[in-house]
Amino acid sequence: EYLDRLTQLEPQLKSFITVTEELALQQARAVDAQIQAGEEIGPLAGIPIAIKDNLCTRGIPTTCASKILQGFIPPYESTVTARLAAAGMVTVGKTNLDEFAMGSSTENSAFQLTANPWDLTRVPGGSSGGSAAAVAADQAVVALGSDTGGSIRQPAAFCGVVGLKPTYGLVSRYGLVAFASSLDQIGPFGRTVEDVALLLQGIAGHDPMDSTSLKVPIPDYSQALIPEIKGLKVGVIRDLLGQGCGDETRAAVQAAIQHLQELGAEILEIDCPSFQYGLATYYIIAPSEASANLARYDGVKYGLRAPADSLVPMYAKTREQGFGPEVKRRIMIGTYALSSGYYDAYYLKAQKVRTLIKQDFLKAFQKVDVLVSPTTPTPAFKAGEREDPLSMYLCDLMTIPVNLAGLPGLSLPCGFVDGLPIGLQIVGNALQESKVLQVAYAYE
Ligand code: GLN
Numbered sequence: 001e002y003l004d005r006l007t008q009l010e011p012q013l014k015s016f017i018t019v020t021e022e023l024a025l026q027q028a029r030a031v032d033a034q035i036q037a038g039e040e041i042g043p044l045a046g047i048p049i050a051i052k053d054n055l056c057t058r059g060i061p062t063t064c065a066s067k068i069l070q071g072f073i074p075p076y077e078s079t080v081t082a083r084l085a086a087a088g089m090v091t092v093g094k095t096n097l098d099e100f101a102m103g104s105s106t107e108n109s110a111f112q113l114t115a116n117p118w119d120l121t122r123v124p125g126g127s128s129g130g131s132a133a134a135v136a137a138d139q140a141v142v143a144l145g146s147d148t149g150g151s152i153r154q155p156a157a158f159c160g161v162v163g164l165k166p167t168y169g170l171v172s173r174y175g176l177v178a179f180a181s182s183l184d185q186i187g188p189f190g191r192t193v194e195d196v197a198l199l200l201q202g203i204a205g206h207d208p209m210d211s212t213s214l215k216v217p218i219p220d221y222s223q224a225l226i227p228e229i230k231g232l233k234v235g236v237i238r239d240l241l242g243q244g245c246g247d248e249t250r251a252a253v254q255a256a257i258q259h260l261q262e263l264g265a266e267i268l269e270i271d272c273p274s275f276q277y278g279l280a281t282y283y284i285i286a287p288s289e290a291s292a293n294l295a296r297y298d299g300v301k302y303g304l305r306a307p308a309d310s311l312v313p314m315y316a317k318t319r320e321q322g323f324g325p326e327v328k329r330r331i332m333i334g335t336y337a338l339s340s341g342y343y344d345a346y347y348l349k350a351q352k353v354r355t356l357i358k359q360d361f362l363k364a365f366q367k368v369d370v371l372v373s374p375t376t377p378t379p380a381f382k383a384g385e386r387e388d389p390l391s392m393y394l395c396d397l398m399t400i401p402v403n404l405a406g407l408p409g410l411s412l413p414c415g416f417v418d419g420l421p422i423g424l425q426i427v428g429n430a431l432q433e434s435k436v437l438q439v440a441y442a443y444e
Helices: 002-013 021-036 079-086 129-136 153-159 193-203 247-262 273-296 311-322 325-338 344-364 389-396 400-405 433-443
Strands: 016-019 048-052 090-095 142-147 162-165 185-190 233-237 266-270 370-374 409-417 420-428
Touching: 002 016, 002 021, 002 090, 002 129, 016 129, 021 090, 048 129, 079 090, 079 142, 079 193, 090 129, 129 142, 129 153, 129 185, 142 162, 142 193, 153 162, 153 409, 153 420, 162 193, 162 433, 185 193, 193 409, 193 433, 233 247, 247 266, 247 370, 247 409, 247 420, 247 433, 273 325, 273 344, 273 389, 273 400, 325 344, 344 400, 370 433, 409 433, 420 433
Parallel strands: 048 090, 048 142, 233 266, 233 370
Antiparallel strands: 016 090, 142 185, 162 185, 162 409, 370 420, 409 420
């Protein structure tokens, strides 16, 4: 049924780069056989899932929506997809994204534009736009995305679904194609908070293959799903509701905050003065790490190779032809910021400001259980509307501080403006996913 619906909607939405029909049917039949044999199946068994195409899947093309990975078929499986396959999930396909997850609209894909299911002339957000659109249109029950600076939460907000970026280190990054390694985290999309909690349970937990993976006990997230937040302290990040936030978005989020208060939460206003430097900090750190991570695409190890007479021209031609304009821009910004003479002025300075942003959060969490803000300054915009890269970067104003501090953040639908969904962002202290889920569940 899901494959039929997926195929039927795909000409309009273009959420998928690869549809894995054969694999899906094989996985579904395996679960069916287990049921027929009277074997016990887990809570995720038989559930159709879509996977962002920057997660390596053995034997299935993994493109990162880039021409440079043309023809690359990973010889290994990412930890998250391996865990979900072992749990009996059914993979329906690999979803579209901004090239190497750099972008906020999925328009930077080298292959196709994905439409927002609520209004086909608008973008689904990004970079995990294909995953968000697939879940919103019910082409899959749940999906995986990655979030370096908002790429799960922002498309979740634009597509009216729930998306969670876990605490840095909670979910293994093994097999996730690296963008900015100190910020990247994999996380779930679902139509409900419960679905997101179930999928998080399936992917969280230590992995020796990822040196940044945390060795911590994983709670039972379903226990957090209680519709009760009486007495819980909810901080409103004042700095994210002022300038830079659209009036209609602010109104929708203020109504959501009032609802939390009616549910018994205590509302406090919180100042995070360093957040104003979040975007500037991110756009030094993320491109710097990206420029190092993307050095591996040299025409030798992976995918595309542009033939030339000798080695160095071959590198240059391959990278010139294989990378799109946004990826090239990031590589140039990153190599510039890391070069000698500029390192102290840009990269080192950005790392210091990153610490200040973390301290703003730590101070806030001495007073409150969770923080809330809008997920994005505006609802989904029209395709082609934001050509200027700076206006695109502004989409991440509210999500980026959370990545810089490594904290868990969730986006939850909280109303509509002109028929377009608005997202409420709920942020927790490190490893407080349960609290974030509890507030989201109570609100929902
Ligand atoms: N939009 C941000 C960027 O372009 C965030 C991307 C992400 O989270 N992968 O870098």
